[in-house]
Amino acid sequence: MTLSYPVGRLLAMSASDQKTELRRYLQIARDALVWKLDGLGEYDIRRPVTTTGTNLLGLVKHVTACELGYFGWTFGRPFDERLPWSEQGAELNSDMWATEDESREEIVSLYRRIWAHSDVTFETFDLDSVGRVPHWPAERAEITLHKALVHMIAETHRHAGHADIVRETIDGAAGHTTAYSNLASEDxxxxxxxxxxxxxxxxxxxxxxEN
Structure with a gap:
């Protein structure tokens, strides 16, 4: 079997280079998720497109709380701003949509501040540093920074994929990044x-x- 990313190359990387590569993949997903809001009005970034209410701004809000959880609280680095939708007793699913009082600028700016907070965690801790995920079962709550990064890369790219479909459903806009569409044709x-x-x-x- 031919691998698109040779295992030998990964094994040959220093811990620092591995961390840089993981951070790069996370940042690609962060940027893509925010970019999917561009060019849309307030209604379209908020409106529920699926039966379960999936919406663009809600995806950004959700991932914001996830980053704080896995790269802040997990490694003993609290954030100096409240996220009421992620606190004990918050309304069910309140992290998945934005109220009329929460502006696009407020949520995107908060996401960027929290990912800067996460980046300090990456700079401060080694990949094999161990943290504790507060909301995971006790028997598996301890994880390394490496696992937290892999988890959040998967989480953010999954929701970026949701955003791809939601955005295309709204106005037909599609593409992988601002610089590279990854589409078979532009026609x-x-x-x-x-x-x-x-x-x-x-x-x-x-x-x-079927017949």
């Missing part, structure tokens, strides 16, 4: 024909395999 007519071909294939498959 709208090509995508319309492509989608039509997939629709035709799906219907043909249903007729073949």
């Amino acid at each position: 709208g007519a090509w995508w319309a024909e492509y989608r039509q071909r997939l629709e035709h294939s799906a219907r043909a498959a249903a007729e073949r395999w």
